[in-house]
Structure formats: structure tokens, C-alpha cells
Amino acid sequence: MILTVALNAALDVTYHIDQSISPHSTHRVREVTAAAGGKALNTARILHTLGESVVSTGLLGGATGRQIAGLIPQGLRHSFVSVAAESRRALVVADPDDATGFWEPGADVTDAEWSGFLDRYAGLSAVARVVVLSGSLPPGLPIDAYAQLVRIARLNRATTILDCDGSALHAALPERPDVIKPNTAELAEAVPHLDTGDDAGVVDAARVLLRAGAGTVVASRGPEGLIAVTDDGHWSAAPAAAIVGNPTGAGDACVAGLARGILHGQPWPSRLRGAVALSSASVLAPIAGHVEVNDYLRLRGTVDLRDFVVNNQHVSDNTEEQ
């Protein structure tokens, strides 16, 4: 079972307006759509779509939290802990040209609520094989919140994938998360003294994070694909052609691919192939956190495994699993 943890789950709300957004005027909203959002819930939804055994946990608060719970797809098991403050909304105003985003800060979590969550998480992570920790921390949580969750997962022998940035990431590295997935901007922010502009720079920066505690660094570089860097070597994978669509949530689809590959004991090249194909399929889907299974299966065969270095030797990729 894969456990996904959404500490700062969001109600993703879209305001559809018929004219371009105009600062300092008023706009009639034609239609309001809402979905259960946040990175970890996007990952959980995609894993569920692929038929994987997944359980979603995290914190939900107030009326917005109840709305989020009501929008989780039927059949996707979840076990959220309630907090008193309101869960956040992530509002996108979609006009005919493009989208404008407004991100609320999130529910202010008390010490007692966090302690209650740790109890719930200790139980769930004891029956999980893979734990996905992703997204920002809501106000009120200690900066080492992810460090605590990585430590508990390790004691429970679950493999951790951590997708966060900034001080939350730095605080968690000493607890040795098994996989971290920074994107290019997050990698550059985490290792500011190195140039991450080319493949060699990304590998060098990733090695800094390996020395800080990460088991594997999977750097996501948008349309240029992924580079996974471990102590043993590094692999890179990219879509065969540029995918045009909605890139929101592509990173969450990537994490779903990595979690699935780890659950099924795949080697790194296969994990990357799946992660790139799921990211590409999510770009094709109009809504963040969704994929069409047929897109995924079709794209998986086309992923370009470009670089493949083990113990400083290039080797060929003979693996292929679904």
C-alpha cells in the first residue's frame, strides 16, 4: 500500500470569467468549479486511477476541509485528521487568455492537533510500503514536521518519497528520506552555489543533497524530463517529444510514477520511464491530478532513456515493465 500525506490539502477552486482579468475592477464569475487538491491528493488520485492500493491521509479543517473530503473520488480510501482552522483554497481565475492564481496560506494547526496526527500517521505508515510526503506545510506546524514523518516511516520500514522545498526540505534531509524530487527551481534554491543549467550541473547539485542525507535525488526538469542521482550512478529519462497542455500537477504525476515503481520493486530506469510517462499523460489531461490510462500506456513506450551511468560506466537499458 502507498500512503500519501497531505498536510496542507487544498480546495482547488476555478473561477471561469468571460473577459480578460482587469486589475482594480469587478468581474462577474460565469462558473465556479472545485476539486480536491494539493500535491499529495493529486498523487493519490493518479495512483487510484492506475488501480494501485493507496490511502490518503493528512489534515482537513472546517467547512473547506469537509468540502475537500466530499470531493475525494469514491473508492479512494482516506483517513484524514480534523483540525479546527479552515483548510485553504487555491483559487485560479481562468480567463480566455490564461490563468491567475491566488494561494491561501492554509489552516493554522495547533500542537495538540499535530500530536494527534502523528498518532494516526504512526498507525497508517506501519502498514504502508511507500509513504509519499508532498506539498507545503500549513502555518503552525514545526519546520521539522517532515523530518518527524520520515523518521517514523523509517522505523516502520516504509520507503519515503519527499516532495517539498525550502527550509522544510533542509530540515528533513538529516532523517534520510529515501527519495526527494526537487524541480529545477527548487534544486537551484537548495544548492544556490552551483550552476544547475546543464545535466552535469544537476548531477553535481543532486550529489550535494545526497551527502546531506537524501537516498536518491530525482530532479524534474519539465519538458526535459528527469535525472535520478544515487550513490551508485545516475539515469535520465525524457519524453520523446514536447507535450502541449496543462503542466499543473505534472510533478505530482511524476511522484505517483516513482511511488508505483518502488512499490513494484522496479529498477531505476523503469521507475523513471513510468514517472516521465505519467507526467506527460497528466500534461495532456485538462485537470491537474488526472491522467487517462491509455495516454499513460501509449507514452510509456516512447520515453527516451538518454543517459544511463552506473559506477561511472555507461550501460544499456534492457528493462521494461508496465
Add this chain to the structure above:
Amino acid sequence: MILTVALNAALDVTYHIDQSISPHSTHRVREVTAAAGGKALNTARILHTLGESVVSTGLLGGATGRQIAGLIPQGLRHSFVSVAAESRRALVVADPDDATGFWEPGADVTDAEWSGFLDRYAGLSAVARVVVLSGSLPPGLPIDAYAQLVRIARLNRATTILDCDGSALHAALPERPDVIKPNTAELAEAVPHLDTGDDAGVVDAARVLLRAGAGTVVASRGPEGLIAVTDDGHWSAAPAAAIVGNPTGAGDACVAGLARGILHGQPWPSRLRGAVALSSASVLAPIAGHVEVNDYLRLRGTVDLRDFVVNNQHVSDNTEEQ
């Protein structure tokens, strides 16, 4: 007792952001504030602040409706009817320079829910002396919704104040609402063939609406104050000096002043004096639908009763009541 009717009540949400709004980018929201809003609830809140006996009714739906109910001030009596669809939010993004508004359309009300509301309203309006009907109609309601409410109030011998525009106003006029309160733009839209640019034009346009069924037309003209036009004559009142502040909700404060004046049997000049003073006091208050009682009392003495014509003769104003 004054009954206020909020058919399209709103959760007024403000996103406070630290940088100017920038189309097609993303913004971190520093703080989210919320209030129970919509025109009728603003009017009710001000009447309650002034110590008047007021009851608020209308339609509330879903989680947003429950949030609105939870934000109605303690002690302000209310009796709302629940509907299945979500009540609307009125979102203002406040940046350091100015505000940008996004108005959701509102809950889609079913025929059965409207029928249930009419039952509730029939009872409440039977014990009301004044009924305030204000704001837009939510989707799903018949365009003659206000016409139905005016008719029921008349049968119950309650005086009606109607503050709406467009086709909802036109549909209600044949039922003879006692007072309507168009602002300059709404008056120009309702009587498009007349020039409402000066006082005489406003009086002429108002007389068109009197002939269509209105008992009195109170035209609100922002900083230029009010003109009340009846079959017997017309009166105008304006603030002594321009008031700088937040004009949102000033029209709702004006309606509160009119409702209070009618409840206490004041003559038109006193009603206008109170309505102008409450509008001005609401402009001074930073939040829509709020006034400081001291501001109101101080401003009431300064209102300029400029024009005062009864049966085509100018007369002096000797009335003053609180």
C-alpha cells in the same frame, strides 16, 4: 419590526495580498478575512447596530451558507431557509493600491425551495411593519420573485422598500412597491430615454417609475446625496461635505436609514436626513455594512436639505428627529 430579505446572500471574502495584482501570474495570499454579506444583510447589520428591531431572512445554501450564518452578528435575529446549492462568495482581492472584485453567480434555487421560502416569508412579513427587499436574484428564481414578495407584503400591510435593478425591478413595479432606491446608473438603465445628468432629469426619470407603480423613488447619487420623488413633490438631501472612505455598502446604509424613518413614522425630510447621514457614516467605516453610531449622530446634524418642493411650492424643513 423591520424584515430584511437576502435572496442572494454572500460570503464576503477578502484576500489581502502584499503586491499589486498581476494578471496571469500567481499570488500568495497573506490573510483571508470573511464577513456575512450581500445588500440585505448589510442593511440588517446597520439597523441592528442602531438598536432597531430587525429580523433577517432569505436563502442560504451549503457550506458557504453555513459560514454566512455563523458570521451574522450575535443578537441579530435571523430565520433563513436552507437550499441545497452553495451560496455565493463575493471575493475582493485587496492589494496595496486598490481592490479587484470577483462575484460568484449564487446558488441555483429550485421551485420547491422557492415555494418553501414563500411560506416562511408569509409568516415573517405578517409581523413586520417594514420589509426591505434588496440585492440580485440568484439563478433559478423567477424574474417576478420580488413582485411576489411585494404582493405578499402588501396583503400583510407591511411597507416595502425594494432595492434591485434591471428586469427584477421592472417585473416588480406593477405590484406597487412603496419605495424603490435606484442609484444613478440604475435609474439611467431603467429609464434610458431620459437624461438623468441633473436634478430635473432625475425627477423626470423618477416620475416615469412612479407611473409604472413605485410609491416613492429615492434616487441615490453618491456624494451628491438623495432625491426622493413622490406624487406630492420631491425633496433632496446631501452631505455637507464630501466624505472620503469606502463607498461599498453606502447604498445599503441608505436603505437602513429609509427603513428606520418609515418604521418611526418620520416625514420624508427626516427620512432623507437619516439616510444621508447613515450613508456617510458607512463610507467612513472601513468595512461594508458597518457604521459607528457616533459618526451617524454627528453627521445627521450636518445634512444639507437642499431642495424641498411640495405641490410645486418650495417649503422649509422644520422637522428634526433622531
